Amino acid sequence: MGKIAMLTGGGDCPGLNAVISGATRTLEDAGIDAVGFLDGWKGAIESAVIDLTREEVAGIITEGGTILGSSRTNPYKVEGGTEKVMENLKALDIDGLIVIGGDDTLGVATRLHDEFDANVIGVPKTIDNDLSATDSTFGFDTAVNIAMEAVDRIHTTARSHHRVLVVETMGRHAGWIAAYAGIAGNADVTLVPEIPVDIDEVCKVLKNNRERGKNYNVVVASEGAMFTKGDFITQDTELDAFGHVKLGGIAKALADMIERRTGYETRYVVLGHLQRGGAPTAFDRLLGTRLGMKAGQMVIDGDWGKMAALRGMNVEAVSLAEATGELKLLNEEFKQLVTLFSR
Numbered sequence: 491m492g493k494i495a496m497l498t499g500g501g502d503c504p505g506l507n508a509v510i511s512g513a514t515r516t517l518e519d520a521g522i523d524a525v526g527f528l529d530g531w532k533g534a535i536e537s538a539v540i541d542l543t544r545e546e547v548a549g550i551i552t553e554g555g556t557i558l559g560s561s562r563t564n565p566y567k568v569e570g571g572t573e574k575v576m577e578n579l580k581a582l583d584i585d586g587l588i589v590i591g592g593d594d595t596l597g598v599a600t601r602l603h604d605e606f607d608a609n610v611i612g613v614p615k616t617i618d619n620d621l622s623a624t625d626s627t628f629g630f631d632t633a634v635n636i637a638m639e640a641v642d643r644i645h646t647t648a649r650s651h652h653r654v655l656v657v658e659t660m661g662r663h664a665g666w667i668a669a670y671a672g673i674a675g676n677a678d679v680t681l682v683p684e685i686p687v688d689i690d691e692v693c694k695v696l697k698n699n700r701e702r703g704k705n706y707n708v709v710v711a712s713e714g715a716m717f718t719k720g721d722f723i724t725q726d727t728e729l730d731a732f733g734h735v736k737l738g739g740i741a742k743a744l745a746d747m748i749e750r751r752t753g754y755e756t757r758y759v760v761l762g763h764l765q766r767g768g769a770p771t772a773f774d775r776l777l778g779t780r781l782g783m784k785a786g787q788m789v790i791d792g793d794w795g796k797m798a799a800l801r802g803m804n805v806e807a808v809s810l811a812e813a814t815g816e817l818k819l820l821n822e823e824f825k826q827l828v829t830l831f832s833r
């Protein structure tokens with residue numbers, strides 16, 4: 491094995507640099523050259539590449555974002571895109587690719603492995619924590635802590651003005667961020683995509699809590715939550731290269747409905763990309779580094795077509811196809827927990 495490339499695709503998240511650092515060091519120790527494609531699959535199509543050395547990655551573990559840049563480019567949606575990727579790997583003498591991404595980016599890696607026999611290894615990334623075959627994705631812990639701190643702050647201003655405050659979290663179609671931040675942040679009601687939103691029930695809970703003596707309320711809503719009768723709330727009708735809608739706007743919709751139905755003064759806040767920015771937590775720095783080291787070791791072992799995953803306390807190689815087959819949504823225990831703390 492002479493040279494390995496890595497790329498980071500999809501929405502960025504804290505901990506990406508830790509993976510790049512862990513993988514680069516592991517490869518360098520084994521005498522393997524490391525390079526990075528810039529801006530995800532876009533760089534692999536355009537052959538935009540930089541060298542990665544121990545010096546290059548020194549200290550990046552503490553930084554959010556990704557030194558390689560990212561994009562939502564889908565080679566399967568670019569004319570001749572996949573062929574270009576394969577040609578570039580050959581022209582640059584690259585023997586294998588470490589792909590750091592969520593279900594979309596890793597889905598492309600899986601297809602390249604199946605259809606072109608490409609040597610790929612996946613590393614699971616996303617603040618949404620919605621990837622199967624891994625117990626957790628790095629970036630999630632940081633996002634949850636940012637969201638929880640925001641919810642904590644919202645309590646004091648909501649209390650001062652006796653208002654209802656609705657906080658919208660990211661997470662796409664999985665309610666993990668909302669569930670963790672809502673329960674840890676002691677919200678009156680937490681709304682997740684896995685449980686349809688009954689607005690009458692939400693207002694009843696808020697009123698009951700006021701009757702019990704609380705003179706303000708906090709509601710945490712995942713951007714992907716849906717009303718019992720209705721669809722997702724989206725920012726516009728455009729789909730991205732992977733066919734996703736741009737979610738967002740449920741907090742405003744809820745705030746309007748709650749104020750109209752209860753008469754309580756209501757405000758909302760959308761946390762948005764704040765949840766993806768800034769330095770990773772210690773957990774994400776370590777998880778990213780461990781997954782990066784494992785990906786490097788998998789290269790050395792020729793464990794292609796697999797993904798480095800967290801299983802219990804251990805980092806293991808699992809099948810890429812298993813990881814990208816189905817989204818990991820809230821399980822029964824978490825749905826019960828959310829329901830219990832939204833009454």
Ligand code: F6P
Binds near residue numbers: 501616617662737
């Ligand atoms: O998948 C990560 C994520 O942050 C989702 O939670 C969110 O819906 C989406 O990306 C936002 O994407 P963008 O950065 O393209 O607006």
